[in-house]
Amino acid sequence: MSKTTFSQNDPLRNPIDELHTVFPTSGFGTVLARAGVGKTGILVHLALDYLAQGHHVLHMSLSDTIDKINLWYKEIFHHRVNTLSYLNDIEKRSFWDHLQSYRFIMSFLADDFRWDKIIDSISDLKKQAIFSPKILIIDGIQFDASSREGLVNIKKYADEHQIFVWFSIRTHRHEEFNANGYPVRITPILDMFDACITLKPENDIVHIDFAKWPSATPIILPKLCFNPATMFISTSGNP
Amino acid sequence: MKYHIEKLRNIGISAHIDSGKTTLTERILYFTKKIHAIHDVKGKDGVGATMDSMELEKERGITIASAATYCHWKDYEINLIDTPGHVDFTIEVERSLRVLDSAVLVLCSVGGVQSQSITVDNQMKRYKIPCIAFINKCDRNGANPLRVIQQMKEKLNHTPVALQIPIGLESNFEGIVDLIDMKAVYFDGKCGEIVRTEDIPEHMLEQAKAMREQLIDTASLCSDELTNAVLEEQPISPDMLIQAIRNGTLTRQLTPVFMGSAYKNKGVQTLLDGINAFLPSPSEVQNYALDTTDRESQVLLDSDPEKPIVSLAFKLEDGQYGQLTYIRVYQGALIKGATLKNTRTGQKIKLGRLIRMHADQMEDITSLPAGYIGAIFGVDCVSGDTFTDPELNLSMTSMYVPDPVISLALTPLDNKSQMNMMKALNRFSKEDPTFRTHLDEETNETIIEGMGELHLEIYVERMRREYKVEVNADQPRVAYRETITRKSVFDYVHKKQTGGAGQYGRIAGYMEPIMDQEFVFDNRVTGGSIPTQYIPACEKGFRSCLAKGPLLEYPVTGMKIAINDGASHSVDSSDMAFQAAARGAFLQAYHKAEPVILEPIMKVVVETPNEFQGGVMGSLNQRRGIILGAQDEGYICVIEAQVPLAEMFGYSTVLRSLTQGKAIFTMEFSSYKPVPSQLAELLLKQRKK
Numbered sequence: 001m002s003k004t005t006f007s008q009n010d011p012l013r014n015p016i017d018e019l020h021t022v023f024p025t026s027g028f029g030t031v032l033a034r035a036g037v038g039k040t041g042i043l044v045h046l047a048l049d050y051l052a053q054g055h056h057v058l059h060m061s062l063s064d065t066i067d068k069i070n071l072w073y074k075e076i077f078h079h080r081v082n083t084l085s086y087l088n089d090i091e092k093r094s095f096w097d098h099l100q101s102y103r104f105i106m107s108f109l110a111d112d113f114r115w116d117k118i119i120d121s122i123s124d125l126k127k128q129a130i131f132s133p134k135i136l137i138i139d140g141i142q143f144d145a146s147s148r149e150g151l152v153n154i155k156k157y158a159d160e161h162q163i164f165v166w167f168s169i170r171t172h173r174h175e176e177f178n179a180n181g182y183p184v185r186i187t188p189i190l191d192m193f194d195a196c197i198t199l200k201p202e203n204d205i206v207h208i209d210f211a212k213w214p215s216a217t218p219i220i221l222p223k224l225c226f227n228p229a230t231m232f233i234s235t236s237g238n239p
Numbered sequence: 240m241k242y243h244i245e246k247l248r249n250i251g252i253s254a255h256i257d258s259g260k261t262t263l264t265e266r267i268l269y270f271t272k273k274i275h276a277i278h279d280v281k282g283k284d285g286v287g288a289t290m291d292s293m294e295l296e297k298e299r300g301i302t303i304a305s306a307a308t309y310c311h312w313k314d315y316e317i318n319l320i321d322t323p324g325h326v327d328f329t330i331e332v333e334r335s336l337r338v339l340d341s342a343v344l345v346l347c348s349v350g351g352v353q354s355q356s357i358t359v360d361n362q363m364k365r366y367k368i369p370c371i372a373f374i375n376k377c378d379r380n381g382a383n384p385l386r387v388i389q390q391m392k393e394k395l396n397h398t399p400v401a402l403q404i405p406i407g408l409e410s411n412f413e414g415i416v417d418l419i420d421m422k423a424v425y426f427d428g429k430c431g432e433i434v435r436t437e438d439i440p441e442h443m444l445e446q447a448k449a450m451r452e453q454l455i456d457t458a459s460l461c462s463d464e465l466t467n468a469v470l471e472e473q474p475i476s477p478d479m480l481i482q483a484i485r486n487g488t489l490t491r492q493l494t495p496v497f498m499g500s501a502y503k504n505k506g507v508q509t510l511l512d513g514i515n516a517f518l519p520s521p522s523e524v525q526n527y528a529l530d531t532t533d534r535e536s537q538v539l540l541d542s543d544p545e546k547p548i549v550s551l552a553f554k555l556e557d558g559q560y561g562q563l564t565y566i567r568v569y570q571g572a573l574i575k576g577a578t579l580k581n582t583r584t585g586q587k588i589k590l591g592r593l594i595r596m597h598a599d600q601m602e603d604i605t606s607l608p609a610g611y612i613g614a615i616f617g618v619d620c621v622s623g624d625t626f627t628d629p630e631l632n633l634s635m636t637s638m639y640v641p642d643p644v645i646s647l648a649l650t651p652l653d654n655k656s657q658m659n660m661m662k663a664l665n666r667f668s669k670e671d672p673t674f675r676t677h678l679d680e681e682t683n684e685t686i687i688e689g690m691g692e693l694h695l696e697i698y699v700e701r702m703r704r705e706y707k708v709e710v711n712a713d714q715p716r717v718a719y720r721e722t723i724t725r726k727s728v729f730d731y732v733h734k735k736q737t738g739g740a741g742q743y744g745r746i747a748g749y750m751e752p753i754m755d756q757e758f759v760f761d762n763r764v765t766g767g768s769i770p771t772q773y774i775p776a777c778e779k780g781f782r783s784c785l786a787k788g789p790l791l792e793y794p795v796t797g798m799k800i801a802i803n804d805g806a807s808h809s810v811d812s813s814d815m816a817f818q819a820a821a822r823g824a825f826l827q828a829y830h831k832a833e834p835v836i837l838e839p840i841m842k843v844v845v846e847t848p849n850e851f852q853g854g855v856m857g858s859l860n861q862r863r864g865i866i867l868g869a870q871d872e873g874y875i876c877v878i879e880a881q882v883p884l885a886e887m888f889g890y891s892t893v894l895r896s897l898t899q900g901k902a903i904f905t906m907e908f909s910s911y912k913p914v915p916s917q918l919a920e921l922l923l924k925q926r927k928k
Contacts, residue, residue, distance in 0.1 A: 059868075065394055066868035066879050067357075089754040090724060097912065105868030109393070117871070128853045130860055
């Protein structure tokens with residue numbers, strides 16, 4: 001039905017397709033921005049595209065409850081699906097039910113979060129044949145130089161099990177940035193990420209910058225922006 | 240009876256299962272000297288908690304029907320309703336909240352904000368009920384009240400303000416530090432009845448000061464006086480702080496948090512002080528009625544006892560002296576011997592016996608002023624009826640009643656049981672609007688419907704015990720529905736000529752699926768192709784097809800029917816002919832509209848120790864469940880899933896054996912969804928047999 005249209009309508013789709021020609025199965029991507037700019041929103045947009053294409057997405061959050069994460073998905077899904085005027089309400093609901101069956105949310109709200117919990121949790125789900133993710137979204141980890149060991153282990157696991165992982169990295173207004181605009185705090189781990197999207201707020205709009213984006217062939221990446229009020233991603237100039 | 244409305248509090252106590260709300264109520268009654276001995280909830284001493292007056296409640300240790308009582312605490316009168324914790328009995332909670340002015344949300348300091356804490360909090364939001372929180376069980380292993388406060392922010396979107404911090408925790412829990420008066424409070428004596436205040440222990444002073452600063456910061460958002468005092472660095476008096484917190488509580492901007500252990504008799508008296516200080520009196524709550532003569536426009540009620548009476552019957556019970564009706568007065572006063580009008584029926588009644596309830600004991604009174612809750616005897620009414628002065632035409636807003644999702648067939652074993660069963664069912668369905676009953680004409684079985692397995696189980700058990708009914712209960716059945724999935728047109732002519740006047744009617748139009756509504760009839764006929772007088776007959780004909788769908792004879796839902804053309808005959812057309820034409824048109828279009836069977840899907844939340852997480856998820860998966868996610872909260876894990884109700888029968892036993900009895904689950908109706916095609920075929924085969 002509308003699965004392909006749902007993804008094709010998303011301006012992020014082409015850059016993501018291009019990324020996966022270089023990293024077809026596993027890899028690390030990140031969305032980097034200050035608090036409240038829209039990292040979770042962008043990750044959920046990406047996740048919905050993967051879900052619409054039939055990929056199993058595991059969304060892990062260290063800051064939000066299941067209900068809150070589900071609400072993100074619901075909101076963005078409805079904003080996007082409501083543009084598909086040829087679908088009636090029942091088809092929209094059944095499409096949502098279909099996407100939900102490909103998604104699993106894990107939320108770690110305890111103070112004692114450890115990196116190895118990520119691998120343990122996925123292994124448990126796979127071992128018991130409950131859920132086998134192809135895309136892993138990890139939102140809310142506090143990164144610094146000491147995160148390298150955890151990332152290395154996850155990378156190894158993701159390569160073995162063919163999982164592409166998207167992280168969010170939170171930056172702070174007053175921290176020190178290097179010449180490329182990345183926080184100095186995370187420069188020791190930046191090489192771990194194969195792709196990087198940065199979000200830059202300007203007035204009511206957030207500009208999406210493909211700061212690091214490998215591609216098999218030379219491509220011109222679109223200039224996109226995210227409107228936090230409407231949750232829409234559009235090409236710059238058409239918010 | 241003394242009457243000081245500003246010193247009256249109508250409160251409910253709401254919480255997740257087993258958070259200790261009945262224990263807390265028991266302690267409140269003890270410390271307010273309403274009872275003189277404390278009994279355990281599960282009735283180890285053979286008595287049971289005072290508010291759990293039903294035999295079954297004492298045995299199972301859960302509250303089934305809410306009981307009402309009142310007590311006094313330091314010049315204040317508190318009307319108290321203890322409400323059930325199980326989701327199946329939610330209607331009791333809803334009805335209590337409709338008539339109460341405020342509530343105490345009890346949270347377990349180990350379990351924190353649990354699934355049903357969220358449900359009851361949503362109910363409070365719906366009725367805009369201000370609340371205070373009591374974090375109970377601080378003496379238990381794993382108690383962490385500060386984590387619970389954090390969860391109140393994250394899961395309930397509250398702005399909690401801790402008014403106390405615990406002195407010690409778990410087995411070392413000794414008392415609390417009062418952050419308003421900056422004193423340590425201990426509870427001495429055999430039952431904690433002696434409240435001793437001391438200086439704050441040295442090692443806690445810094446923490447107490449920091450927490451008080453946080454408290455002042457948050458409370459200052461609700462009071463200009465406090466904000467000015469903070470900015471001008473003046474000393475903050477306890478009264479100033481209390482007033483600011485009260486302002487915030489009444490507008491639901493703040494939730495004051497108390498803590499203690501009801502079981503160990505610690506923190507209950509300070510909670511009672513908090514109820515007096517922070518929760519509203521009935522005169523501070525705005526209640527509206529609907530004017531039935533003016534298109535149900537809202538009318539603000541006045542708690543003045545001299546005004547004409549407006550009251551709401553919110554709960555019925557059939558006792559040994561006849562029907563007992565719990566009633567809340569919103570305006571004026573109920574006077575023994577006065578004449579009242581039931582707004583729904585227009586019937587006038589003379590008020591005979593007027594009483595106040597204390598669990599299963601009662602006290603006769605002569606008047607009940609606005610704001611108060613009492614009960615009347617011998618009045619025939621249903622739950623939700625409004626009683627007013629005969630000159631008024633006001634109705635209180637109707638209460639939300641969910642539809643039942645599960646049914647059970649009952650067959651009485653003998654004639655005597657048959658008679659008694661009818662009596663029992665009549666009483667239960669009047670008392671509880673979510674419990675319904677009807678006779679299946681085909682099988683001649685009595686069908687009872689309700690909100691869950693436990694809900695029906697309890698009523699069957701009550702029939703056995705209270706009415707001596709010997710009855711065979713069938714396996715529970717799921718309330719399936721039918722709906723259509725695509726638009727389909729019809730053009731049907733009903734024509735019959737059998738001698739004498741014939742029958743003729745033609746109806747054309749379409750049916751299409753709609754969301755969130757049972758049935759919509761849309762008349763688009765123009766030019767009189769169907770004469771106006773036959774349009775209601777068309778609607779009636781279509782509606783008559785909805786009760787038993789053509790597919791599997793389940794009720795049809797989510798359908799819009801529009802008629803846009805037709806024809807009539809000057810002699811042969813009649814209401815009957817158009818009703819028959821509508822039924823024919825319905826059948827003509829229904830199968831083309833790709834009908835499907837819908838089944839109730841439940842939102843299931845399981846709380847389990849982490850080590851059983853995998854097993855629990857597996858068990859939900861096996862039941863056609865879609866697991867939405869798992870939340871790791873330290874030593875426990877909360878799993879949320881959507882599971883068809885048909886697969887959940889007997890799940891409590893399975894979960895118990897899977898987790899050594901350490902996990903609990905709650906279940907509430909979420910939505911109707913199509914059953915998978917294989918199962919639909921199976922249902923079809925079963926129906927054909």
